[in-house]
Amino acid sequence: MKTKAAIKPSRYFHTKALFALSAMLFMIAAIASSFRSKEDDPFKKAGKQTINKDSIESVKAFASVYKVLMSPRCMNCHPAGDVPLQGDDSHLHTMLPKRGTDGTGVYAMKCANCHQETNTPGLHTPPGNPKWHLPPADMKMVFQGKTPHELAKQLMDPNQNGHKNLQQLIEHASDTLVLAGWNPGEGRTLPPLSHKEFKKAWITWLTKGGYAPAPKPQ
């Protein structure tokens, strides 16, 4: 009985101390995160990813990234207007299907009516993907006609890139619509780099700081 009485107060203090300690830890965490989070900065939001800024390496990697983005396999879905493009010469899509608010087409001209889940065999047939569509009307993500400087700036701007942070931008390199570029269906050329090379250049560009090349390349 004596021992029990002796333990009681010490247990009480123990609980109290624990409580105070966790309250302190919580406050420290709250203060730390208030310094860290800056909503619109993809780098600040990324957290885990190590950034080792290097503008020369970054800009060099973007030159490779840009070549892929401007290739018909990517640009055809990132047009300046509201109609997708077709073919290696990026002409306007026949029958002019429109973007629509969510990018999946309008009325009877829905992308998925013709674009199946997988490529349709044969020449001049629609490539397939379960989510084949254009970027939405309020976030057009235009590649067509953009200089390297303009496109790099746009990709890094959360208000233009679909609110993607660094981690999400990195992950996008393996998005199924991006991968579709390397499985384009018969009669279409591949992007100028392999997917592996593209992904490497993309990640290097981003993790070295996501720098934009100078406005006018010499």
Ligand code: HEC
């Ligand atoms: C079938 C149409 C389609 C094709 C083909 C396509 N994309 Fe996209 N792309 C989209 C859509 C839709 C979005 C927006 C969806 C999202 O943000 O997740 C998008 C978003 C993006 C984004 C992020 C937005 C931005 O501007 O930061 C990048 C980067 C991108 N695509 C790269 C590519 C690359 C590289 C290729 C070619 C290898 C490609 N896309 C081919 C439809 C396409």
Ligand code: HEC
């Ligand atoms: C009426 C059927 C039809 C509809 C609707 C349609 N497409 Fe197509 N699409 C095709 C066909 C057929 C091709 C292949 C044309 C060719 O290779 O000559 C094609 C090709 C494309 C290509 C070219 C792919 C490449 O790599 O060059 C893109 C991009 C594309 N469609 C996007 C869309 C989008 C986005 C929508 C919806 C807004 C859409 N299409 C709606 C039939 C359609």
